[in-house]
Amino acid sequence: MFFLLLAPYMVYAQTDSVCCGDSVSEAWTEANKDRIAMMTRSEWLKLPTDGIRRAAYTRFTPEQRVQFWKDKLTDIAADDKLSEKEKSHVMKLYDFIDSHQGLFTGKQITPEQDTEVNTFMAGWMQTAERQFRWSRQMVYSIAASGEEMVIKYEND
Structure with missing residues (x-):
């Protein structure tokens, strides 16, 4: 019953692929790998869509x-x-x-x-x-x- 404690984001973290096969988000994360590698939560909050935020989170260390x-x-x-x-x-x-x-x-x-x-x-x-x-x-x-x-x- 691992339903809380950052569950959605920890699930995203357990895969190397971008969530949900969203090609726009996938392309964005690929083009912004270096930016994501240095990204803070404040910067993450400014990303334009939920899909891009989820995709960026999957690339976090x-x-x-x-x-x-x-x-x-x-x-x-x-x-x-x-x-x-x-x-x-x-x-x-x-x-x-x-x-x-x-x-x-x-x-x-x-x-x-x-x-x-x-x-x-x-x-x-x-x-x-x-x-x-x-x-x-x-x-x-x-x-x-x-x-x-x-x-x-x-x-x-």
């Missing part, structure tokens, strides 16, 4: 992928719209990623790693939803999408 998520979570933790406790909760995900960088190598994860990720994420999500009233959309925007965070609480 494991180190780029880790930094991508660390940058995203650092940005979220700096958001004044979140309470200090919410920011601390975001940083727990940051710490998990930092201590599990091997998940970003593009290699198939082991059943033990899958269990560890799912156990952590289930607890992390449960706290987010129960203690902070984060909507599923907000949780997804933090932990499973490279895009900007969507702030949406339950019953908003």
